[in-house]
Amino acid sequence: MSAMTSESWDVVVIGAGINGAGVAQAAAAAGYRTLVLEKNDQPALETSSRSSKLIHGGLRYLESLEISLVYESLRERELLIRLAPDLVHRQTFHIPVYEDTRRPQWMLCAGLGLYALMAGPLKNRFHRIGRKAASAIPGLEHKGLKSVFQYQDAQTDDAALTRAVLASAVSLGAEIRYRSALTRAQVRPQEIEVEVEGEEGSRHLLTRSLVNAAGPWVYPVNRRIDPPPPMAEPDRVQGAHLVLDEPVERAWYLEAPQDGRAVFLLPWKGHALLGTTETLYRGDPSEVHCLEQERDYLLEVQARYFPQRSTRIIDEMAGLRVLPAAEGRLFTRSRETVYVTDDPRSPRIVGIVGGKLTVYRKTGEQVVAMLRGVLPERKQRARTDQLPLRPA
């Protein structure tokens, strides 16, 4: 690949999901000339609009002992509640405990106590509602009910948050091009030449560094780089959500009777959001959709706890988690972000594999810190931990 081009950037980011937005914001804040390329005609049309929409430490990750991930996520949660009050709000979650619940009450107390401690004083106090008061909660099955635990976390609109972070990046000088897909990248001694397929055909540009934030496409995009950084093919795990017509007042953390997984029932835009599932996915990422068995599974969870609730589905969504290839049950596999680089000492290319919406800012900062060695001196414009975010 070789074509004349005069266009030159410090950082080119592939993908305008939350991770690409986070990298673009961090890079632009650090003063770098930053370009985001997105194949779709808008940001956040893929995974970053199909999540459970939680800005959370991840109570369940304590069970898989991902202590540092939970700690970091709780720090980011508190920061986002402060920086983006119109986009991220505190939410009280409820965990009902029955005679046949797999996790005993002492385990929930220990987990919620540790979660509260890690969030910092007064940030995450939890309460136990006794049987009598819990049985009075409208709609909740009270046969066999022992108690309901209450704890604090936060909720967002994932796509709106992504748009806000991108708008922040643009206000700091970053540029975004939609309908622009990376088709090839050639690594040369001084720069990386990127081929972009857009509405006006194929174009070439030069960059000092390249960030692959293509979410479920991270592996195919990696293979388009010559030579490709050493990335093992990650697993893609489908997660479905149903939007149910009948609103729900409280946020619920439910133990699925089928397999003990956590399923959320959340207030969502005047309705209820029920999810999620975990199904290994091997197809084309653009064709992911909610499966019949996922609908049945989720509605069965709701019926166990709220037998009278309507099952009328008004919308549904399915997204793909990218999990670094490993052994073990999908539910307990690590959610830590893995970075794949062309050179561990002085990377020019970084691929983001996995991760969470909650820690997008930290991910962006980490990627920029990794690339700093190959980037020119630029004047810092802002700090991402001090930049307010507003709905775009």
Ligand SMILES: Cc1cc2nc3c(=O)[nH]c(=O)nc-3n(C[C@H](O)[C@H](O)[C@H](O)COP(=O)(O)OP(=O)(O)OC[C@H]3O[C@@H](n4cnc5c(N)ncnc54)[C@H](O)[C@@H]3O)c2cc1C
């Ligand atoms: C079901 C589910 C529930 C989740 N719930 C939560 C939660 O509650 N809280 C939480 O913190 N995290 C959650 N996560 C994780 C979180 O949603 C993801 O980590 C995050 O959204 C991934 O963002 P991304 O930017 O990496 O990917 P994406 O949002 O998928 O963005 C990738 C972008 O790259 C673009 N792209 C791909 N190929 C190219 C190309 N060749 N050229 C140009 N552009 C390209 C795509 O069009 C896309 O816009 C959940 C994930 C799933 C699947």
